[in-house]
Amino acid sequence: MTVLPFPDYAFQKRAVRELSEKCRVSQIGRSLCGRGIFALQFGRAENCPLIAAGFHGMEYLTVLTVLRFAAALSPRDNVCLVPCVNPDGTEIALHGARAACRYAPFVTKTGQQRRWQANARGVDINHNFNADWQNVKRREREAGIVCPSPTRFGGFSPESEPETRALTSLCRERRFSRVLALHSQGREIYWDFGEHTPRECKALADKMGEAGGYAVSAPEPLATGGGFKDWFIQTFHRCGFTVEMGLGKNPLPLTDFEGEYPTVRRILNTFISGGS
Numbered sequence: 436m437t438v439l440p441f442p443d444y445a446f447q448k449r450a451v452r453e454l455s456e457k458c459r460v461s462q463i464g465r466s467l468c469g470r471g472i473f474a475l476q477f478g479r480a481e482n483c484p485l486i487a488a489g490f491h492g493m494e495y496l497t498v499l500t501v502l503r504f505a506a507a508l509s510p511r512d513n514v515c516l517v518p519c520v521n522p523d524g525t526e527i528a529l530h531g532a533r534a535a536c537r538y539a540p541f542v543t544k545t546g547q548q549r550r551w552q553a554n555a556r557g558v559d560i561n562h563n564f565n566a567d568w569q570n571v572k573r574r575e576r577e578a579g580i581v582c583p584s585p586t587r588f589g590g591f592s593p594e595s596e597p598e599t600r601a602l603t604s605l606c607r608e609r610r611f612s613r614v615l616a617l618h619s620q621g622r623e624i625y626w627d628f629g630e631h632t633p634r635e636c637k638a639l640a641d642k643m644g645e646a647g648g649y650a651v652s653a654p655e656p657l658a659t660g661g662g663f664k665d666w667f668i669q670t671f672h673r674c675g676f677t678v679e680m681g682l683g684k685n686p687l688p689l690t691d692f693e694g695e696y697p698t699v700r701r702i703l704n705t706f707i708s709g710g711s
């Protein structure tokens with residue numbers, strides 16, 4: 436299968452349907468606008484690693500990356516993939532406000548529809564996980580973000596969004612051995628979330644960094660808390676990573692994909708193998 440580089444929802448559904456021939460596909464939830472959120476299971480479901488992408492609308496290169504990566508896996512591999520956690524946000528960034536169903540007037544009013552990161556009603560999924568959430572809200576207020584917006588508004592309560600809950604439910608059910616959240620951009624890997632971070636996570640982050648030539652970093656203040664990797668580390672006391680693929684300004688152009696993909700593939704393979 437050749438994955439063509441325009442990762443909107445129609446393409447995602449086609450790709451997932453083709454992949455269902457060699458992995459188990461399940462719909463783990465629906466977005467606010469009713470789009471499916473899919474998980475692709477290769478190998479055994481219990482205690483395997485998870486890779487999730489498409490948290491942020493403009494970061495659709497991450498969706499393409501996971502779909503391309505899936506196309507090269509075999510049923511003997513052991514990993515769960517969620518190619519797009521936020522299909523509405525991705526669709527808005529690619530097709531504009533008309534992709535936002537009943538939220539289209541709100542999206543239009545922001546004037547930022549092609550620079551969209553949040554879900555359809557303006558909640559940033561990667562600020563909506565229940566990890567040090569009060570701190571997330573405090574930092575938002577300090578940054579002047581007090582209501583639904585194209586980016587960085589964490590919602591009115593943690594796990595308020597169906598996209599967030601799709602992923603937390605999946606994690607509670609499957610007990611993943613470790614998780615990787617794919618974002619763009621910066622060519623950096625984050626691995627730390629306070630006292631619950633297992634000691635071995637830094638070593639694996641270093642190996643992933645070496646595999647792709649990516650920097651291994653400590654989080655920036657506004658990026659601390661509320662994120663998927665933060666929640667996973669805090670909840671399960673297992674390793675969670677954020678990988679920021681590519682370099683430039685979001686949205687990275689689709690033409691960056693072929694150049695960046697081989698690097699990210701090495702990082703993902705290192706993550707799946709656990710660095711062994």
Ligand SMILES: [Zn+2]
Nearest residue numbers: 491494618619
């Ligand atoms: Zn992101």
